[in-house]
Amino acid sequence: MGADHESLTHPDASPRRHPRQRHEGRSLRVMAVAALAALVGCALNPPRADAPxxxxxxxxxxxLPHDGSLTDLTRWWDQFNDPLLTQLIVAAQDASPTLAAAASRIAQARAGRTAAGAALLPALDANASAVRGRQDFATPLGTLASANAQASWELDLFGGRRAARDAAQARLDSAQAGWHEARVSLAADVATAYLGLRACEAQLLQTQADAASRGETARLTELSAKAGFQSPANEALSRASAAQARAQLxxxxxxxxxxVKALVALTAIAEPSLRAQLAANAATLPQPAQIGVSAVPAEVLSQRPDLYAAAREVVAASADVAGSQAQRLPRVSLAGSIGPAHFDAGGTSGNxxxxxxxxxxxxxxxxxxxxxxxxxxxxxxxxDEAAAVYRAKLRTALREVEEALVQLQSTASRNDDARTAAQGFNDSYRATEARFRGGLASLFELEDARRSAVQAQSALxxxxxxxxxxxxxxxxxxxGGWRAGTTTLSLQ
Incomplete structure (x- = not known):
């Protein structure tokens, strides 16, 4: 510790070194640190820290499907013919614990990035002390009070702390992309559940009509059997058919x-309120706008937040390697302090x-x-693990896009045939029913025609x-229309 000798004098102060000696000592230390850096600087060879x-x-x-454009994805749900779907997605995002957890991970990663960046800067602390006593037998009772600012700084000669900062930044980027992925997945889950409900309602209408038709056939057959125009076997068959329809209903x-209860769980909307909202377009399947897909897979996959997050994890892992390598090399730190002091002993005092x-x-x-x-x-x-996970996610992304494209192509190619089949079987059933009522067709023929019509309509x-x-x-x-670098995202 040095002191300003013009303003503070201590009885037992040790002899001071000459300024030239102090300068030479500092020069030797600086030269030693520089030589050490030159000797081991080439020992650190951090891996590349860019995304794969x-x-x-x-x-x-x-x-590939036709029409539409990729930019439509950012507001794709608004292009459905069902405004309720958008409202349900918004409610689900507000209530989702998955999104809340993803937001928490962003906050944690941001705090980690701040801490890692702060490690590159000097640390400054303040402290105050007061001591009263005797240093030795010759020194009178005295008091020494001081307050000082203490600084410390570890020089990042070999990039270990910079690597930690880069890793923290990459993990923050990954957490932000993970939040976007969670939003996209949640929106798709809500839409899939809503679609399933509307399809179920459409099937329910079909089942209700079928049950009513079979019930009427059973009533007429029973009357005919009592009058002797139908056999007991036909009467039993009609009753069985009606009972089967009621069970299916x-x-x-x-x-x-x-x-409905699945949607309640996703959106946190009270069931009575949700049922009231659902009643408006019951049994109507939502129809989306078409999506255009770029013919170049790399352009399409660059929109995947999960792939971006996995790539940033690779970057973070690469920086971790550099940081752990730096821990094997010398560490250089510098400290210092400065502050006012007051000394009082045996009638002698000084500031x-x-x-x-x-x-x-x-x-x-x-x-x-x-x-x-x-x-x-x-x-x-x-x-290596992060790189393997990234490659696996890439293969999964390719598979998911290919499967969706195949499903679109398949459903488009089957649509006309399914409509033709449903219409044909329905016409056949109506004709057979008319013949049955006229006594020209058997109950077996009627039930077979009805079964075919119901199956065709359900398949459609x-x-x-x-x-x-x-x-x-x-x-x-x-x-879902995400782009790297996006900080906020409209409804997906």
């Missing part, structure tokens, strides 16, 4: 109730400034039982559900 390239194929193998109602610069400390790892080397190996293993409703679900799956597979 998208190893995507040159083109899609499935046919009860099962379909239960399924629709389950779908002045106490200051110190140093020590410049160099810590050189010599032996740790292989701990630091093991940390480097572990960091490299985590890097299911095909319509599959097609809308394929559009929703494509929306999710394309990342």
């Amino acid at each position: 390239a998208l190893a995507a194929p040159a083109q899609w193998q499935a046919p 009860s099962a379909q109602r239960a399924q629709c109730d389950i779908d 002045g400034t106490l200051w110190s610069l140093g020590p410049i400390a160099v810590s050189l790892p010599l032996f740790d039982g292989g701990a630091r080397a093991a940390n480097v190996d572990a960091a490299r293993a985590r890097y 409703i299911e095909l319509q559900r599959e097609r809308v679900a394929a559009w929703i799956a494509l929306y999710r597979a394309l990342g």
Whole structure:
């Protein structure tokens, strides 16, 4: 510790070194640190810390849908013919614990990024002290009071702390992309649940009509049997058919109730209120706008927030490797303090400034039982794991887009045939029913025609559900219109 000797004099002050000696001592320390940096600077060879390239194929193998554009995805839900769907998605986002957890991870990552950046800067603390006593037998009783600011700084000669900062930044980017992915997934889940409910309601109407028709057939058959115009076997068959239809109707109602409760859980809307809102467009399947898909897979996959998040995790793992390598190299730190002091002893007192610069400390790892080397190996293993996860997510993304495209192509190609079949079987059933009432067709013929008509109509409703679900799956597979660097996102 040095002191301003013009303003503070201590009885036992030690002899001061000549200014030239102090200057030479500082020069030697600085030269030693510089030489040490030159000797070991080349020992640190951090891996590249950029995102891996998208190893995507040159083109899609499935046919691409026509019309639409990728920019429509950012407000895609507004392009449905059902405003209630948008309201349900907004409610689900407000109530989602998954989104809340994703937002919390962003806050944690942001705090980690701040802490890692602060580690590169000097630390400054203030402290005050007061001491009363005797230093030795010759010194009178005295009091020394001081207050000073203490600074410390570890010089990041080999980039370890910069690597930690870069890793923290990459993890913050990953957490932000994860939040966007959660929003896209939640919107798709709500839309899929809503679609399932509307398809269930459409099937319920079909089942109700079928049950009413079978019940009427059973009533007429019973009257005919009592009059002797129908056999007991036909009467039993009609009763069985009507009972089967009622059972199917009860099962379909239960399924629709389950779908409503699933939406209640997703949106946190009270069930009576939700049912009142759902009543407006009951049994009407929402129809989305079409989505255009770029023919170049790499352009499409660059919109996936989960792929971006995985890529940033690779970057963070690469920086962790550099940080763990730096821990094996010397560490240089610098400290200092300055502050006012007051001394009072045996009638002698003084005021002045106490200051110190140093020590410049160099810590050189010599032996740790292989701990630091093991940390480097572990960091490299985590890097390999992150790279493997990224490659797996890339393959999954390619599969999801291809599957959605195949489903769209399949449902489009089946649509006309399914409508033709439904219309044809319905016409056949109506004709057979008229013949049955005229006594020209048997009950077996009527039930067979009815069964075929019901199955064809149910298949058409299911095909319509599959097609809308394929559009929703494509929306999710394309990342919901997200772009890297987006900080806020409109309703997805």
